[in-house]
Amino acid sequence: GAGVSQSPRYKVAKRGQDVALRCDPISGHVSLFWYQQALGQGPEFLTYFQNEAQLDKSGLPSDRFFAERPEGSVSTLKIQRTQQEDSAVYLCASSYITGVYGYTFGSGTRLTVV
């Protein structure tokens, strides 16, 4: 596609509910990142994929967070048993392998846990 597509754009979840957030990167982009952006803050790194391999998940805040990219294209970020502190915008970014020219971001999913 022409850009990075994320869905849903908004998600309201009841505390304890499981959610799945989707990212469809630009075709051919090898690198894929997930970031979490709390209200009024800068994005913070969650996890990184190179093709289908999850090479770094050091930013995932707890074992309730899980990400996958099984075929090296679309990625899903899953949050189990959501908590209020999970409320944030989740941004996906992709690039060709090096990313030295910057990354293309999606518009994010705003998750609100009530």
Next chain:
Amino acid sequence: AQTVTQSQPEMSVQEAETVTLSCTYDTSESDYYLFWYKQPPSRQMILVIRQEAYKQQNATENRFSVNFQKAAKSFSLKISDSQLGDAAMYFCAYRSGQATTGANSKLTFGKGITLSVRP
């Protein structure tokens, strides 16, 4: 670990005037990349300008230019002839130059600054 600091939470500028947004960073690396991203209410991060640390020349993109002071670890963004469409949050970001791939190629962001443009 690298850190990026944006100490001004908000700035305001009159349309057609010039504004400078400040950013400092801390790193022990000599090779790295710096970026300014714009985030409008649509939430999509848009790349404004990038700077390679090994280049002494300051980057320029149309109305946007940077003042890169490597020794001072400072990377400010100057917006000339401000337009109403420039109103947004602006984030300064750091990328290690030591990684050609992998999670070391992730971006580290500052907290951002909200820029408003007065008509």
